[in-house]
Amino acid sequence: MTNILADGITRERREAQFRLDDAWASATGRGVSVAIIDSGVDTTHPDVADRIKESVEARLEDKKVVFDPSDSGDSAGHGTACAGIVASIAPEVEMYSIKVLGPGGLGDGHAFLAGLEYAIKKRYRVINLSLGTTKPQFFAPLHDLLDRAYQAGCVVVAAANNLPQPSFPSVFSSSLISVIKSDETDPLKFGFRYGEVIELTAPGVNVRTAWPNNSHRNLTGNSFACPHIVAVIALILEKHPDLTPFQVKSALYSIARHNRER
Amino acid sequence: MPEPENTDLIEKLRRFVETVDVANALTEPLSQTIENLLRVSAAEINSEEASVLIREDDDGDLRFLSAIGKVAEKLLDVTVPAGKGIAGFVMSSGQPLAVSDVGEEQSFYAEVDKKTGYSTQMILATPLRYGGEVIGVLEYINRRGEPPFEPFTPDEMDRAAVFAEAIASLVNAYESAKIYRELGQKILGDGEEVDLASVRKWLDGLRTSAEHREMIDLAVLVREIASRGEAERRVCREVLESFLRFSNTKDDTSFLSY
Numbered sequence: 001m002t003n004i005l006a007d008g009i010t011r012e013r014r015e016a017q018f019r020l021d022d023a024w025a026s027a028t029g030r031g032v033s034v035a036i037i038d039s040g041v042d043t044t045h046p047d048v049a050d051r052i053k054e055s056v057e058a059r060l061e062d063k064k065v066v067f068d069p070s071d072s073g074d075s076a077g078h079g080t081a082c083a084g085i086v087a088s089i090a091p092e093v094e095m096y097s098i099k100v101l102g103p104g105g106l107g108d109g110h111a112f113l114a115g116l117e118y119a120i121k122k123r124y125r126v127i128n129l130s131l132g133t134t135k136p137q138f139f140a141p142l143h144d145l146l147d148r149a150y151q152a153g154c155v156v157v158a159a160a161n162n163l164p165q166p167s168f169p170s171v172f173s174s175s176l177i178s179v180i181k182s183d184e185t186d187p188l189k190f191g192f193r194y195g196e197v198i199e200l201t202a203p204g205v206n207v208r209t210a211w212p213n214n215s216h217r218n219l220t221g222n223s224f225a226c227p228h229i230v231a232v233i234a235l236i237l238e239k240h241p242d243l244t245p246f247q248v249k250s251a252l253y254s255i256a257r258h259n260r261e262r
Numbered sequence: 263m264p265e266p267e268n269t270d271l272i273e274k275l276r277r278f279v280e281t282v283d284v285a286n287a288l289t290e291p292l293s294q295t296i297e298n299l300l301r302v303s304a305a306e307i308n309s310e311e312a313s314v315l316i317r318e319d320d321d322g323d324l325r326f327l328s329a330i331g332k333v334a335e336k337l338l339d340v341t342v343p344a345g346k347g348i349a350g351f352v353m354s355s356g357q358p359l360a361v362s363d364v365g366e367e368q369s370f371y372a373e374v375d376k377k378t379g380y381s382t383q384m385i386l387a388t389p390l391r392y393g394g395e396v397i398g399v400l401e402y403i404n405r406r407g408e409p410p411f412e413p414f415t416p417d418e419m420d421r422a423a424v425f426a427e428a429i430a431s432l433v434n435a436y437e438s439a440k441i442y443r444e445l446g447q448k449i450l451g452d453g454e455e456v457d458l459a460s461v462r463k464w465l466d467g468l469r470t471s472a473e474h475r476e477m478i479d480l481a482v483l484v485r486e487i488a489s490r491g492e493a494e495r496r497v498c499r500e501v502l503e504s505f506l507r508f509s510n511t512k513d514d515t516s517f518l519s520y
Contacts, residue, residue: 039351076351078359101354102345131355135394159357181416206362206413220414221359 029090029234031241035119035127036086036227037112038079040072040099042212048083048095056118057099058111065114067098075102077211081219082130082227084210089187089231090238096124101131109138113145116156120149125237128230129158130223146176155233155245159226160198177233177249181205181225190229192256200252202228289439293328296432300330303425307386307418309402313337314390315349316398316433324349324399327433331403333378340374348387349399356396358388358423362413386414388422390430393491398433400426438485 033053043052057070074080083095100115112131119127127149133142149156156176181204182191191201204225211217229252236251237243243251296314304312311331315324322344329337342349348361362384375382383404390398402422405411487498 039345039355075345076347076354078351078355078357101351131357133356133394134391161356183416205416217364218362218413219359220362220416220419221357223357223359 023239024236027090027235027238029086029093029231030238032090032093032126032234032237033096033122033124034086034090034093034230034234035096035098035122035124036079036083037098037100037115037119037127037129038074038082038131039076039101040070040074040079041083041095041097042074042077042080042210043097044073045080045084045210045212045214047210048080048087051087051091051093051095052083052097053094055097055099057102058114060108060111065111067114067118070097070099072099072102074099074212077217078130078223080212081209081217081224082128084216085187085207085224085227086128086231086234088209089228090234092238093231093234096122109133109135113138113141116142116145116149120145120152120154123152124154125241126230126233127154127156128227129156130226132158132161134161149176150245153244155237155248157226157230157233159222161222176245177229177252179204179222179225179229181220181222187228188232188255189259190232190252190256191259192253194253200229200256201225204228289436292432292436292439296328296429296436297330299425299429299432300328303422303429304330304402306425307402307414307422308405309386309414310406311380311401311403313401313403314398314429314433315342315353315401316390316437317353322350322354324353327398327436333380336378337374340377348385349401352387352389352399353396356389356391358386358419360384360386360414360419362411383409384411384414386419386422388419388426390426390433392430392434393489397430397437400429434489438489 040057041048041052041055043049043055055070056067057072058065059068060066078101079097079099083097086093086095096119098115098118100111112133116127116129146156158176158178160178160180177200178198179200179202180198182201183205184190184201184203187203190203193199193201202225204222205220206218207220207224208216208218209224232252232255233248236248240247240251300312300314304310311329311333313329313331313334314327316327317323318325318341324342324344326337326340329335344350345354348359352358364382364385374380380403386402388400389396390400400422402414484498484502488495
């Protein structure tokens with residue numbers, strides 16, 4: 001079966017273009033767990049249907065956030081779009097949808113933090129955070145959670161804020177991988193901006209991906225650059241499952257430098 | 263002018279008009295400025311329609327506060343359910359995004375388009391932030407001219423974010439002033455019959471007084487401090503309460519002089 005990537009190029013073409021001797025170039029993300037902390041995922045969408053292993057949803061109970069199994073899908077489309085990008089590049093990953101955005105009180109910063117904590121406790125290897133907050137009160141708890149993620153071996157990837165102000169956690173560049181959009185179309189031709197707060201660049205302009213109700217959309221935003229890097233990390237971790245978050249970041253830097261030199 | 267014996271009503275009216283005047287002084291130019299900024303920014307981003315959505319209630323539903331374009335008036339009657347559609351997502355996540363092919367199937371915009379008769383093809387939506395909080399959403403719909411439209415570019419998203427910053431400050435000021443206006447209405451009380459013509463005449467005289475102008479200046483100052491954050495509000499309250507206690511200890515004399 002031919003896999004169509006997010007920008008429409010085929011997996012065969014990608015492998016031909018990406019002539020690293022590393023085994024990861026031909027990986028599919030098999031066996032790597034990826035958490036999508038977002039607006040939920042439409043699990044009936046054919047692009048992601050068989051890749052979503054579990055869906056949970058945040059709920060407030062006595063001022064605490066708990067997670068229940070979810071069948072409410074994705075009311076906004078954003079989570080499905082992110083999952084679609086991951087699946088298009090790493091078609092055999094195991095994805096776990098953690099819904100923290102939506103109606104009924106979801107969208108609160110505490111639900112966002114609880115979702116991240118849930119993913120870390122489950123030790124999902126890669127965590128997609130196409131979200132962020134600019135509220136200063138979440139700075140410290142997010143920092144603590146990211147340290148815990150680092151120690152647990154979870155690689156957290158966050159989208160940069162598009163606005164002219166810092167957002168958390170994307171500015172915590174030392175303990176996670178933060179991504180900003182570029183107009184590059186090849187999903188593996190991501191870049192590394194050493195010395196910048198937001199270090200990685202990945203396709204995020206007019207990306208065609210899954211959308212609820214069995215449709216597709218062309219989307220622009222840092223939100224959609226983030227899952228590109230998540231997928232690449234899944235490919236790397238399939239072939240090198242023992243890499244630490246630090247080593248993953250170094251590998252990305254190395255690949256990005258190679259991309260630039262080619 | 264009302265009869266002197268009705269001092270209670272006069273006092274209520276005095277408070278009412280002071281509050282309403284402050285609110286009006288702040289709101290009247292604000293809504294127009296928001297609309298002007300929408301117009302300028304839509305031209306800059308080469309978009310046909312632009313609108314501002316704000317939170318309507320505690321459930322997180324959104325309503326259109328301001329809009330420009332062909333169906334602007336119709337949009338003002340539309341509500342977006344919490345978390346629904348692009349605007350709902352941007353509101354709850356704080357992440358801006360652009361969709362260059364909205365499509366026609368069961369999306370929120372299909373419902374809006376049915377109500378307005380408009381055909382939404384593409385959207386650029388960015389959050390309105392104030393004091394770290396997302397207080398609304400700024401949207402641009404379609405390009406000027408006829409389809410097919412060129413997708414919104416990253417540069418246009420960046421420019422929208424800059425406009426969003428300015429508009430967010432105005433929206434916050436507008437909403438704050440609205441609270442004052444509603445407070446003024448509550449002070450007058452529901453169901454009380456008032457001879458508005460005589461009130462207006464009396465108020466016209468009142469407005470011109472130096473004391474009244476000072477009251478407005480003071481109210482604006484307090485509002486400015488209150489908008490700086492929780493710590494500032496707390497300190498301001500403590501200082502004012504301390505001053506009130508100090509003032510109450512004085513009889514006819516005061517240490518204050520001008």
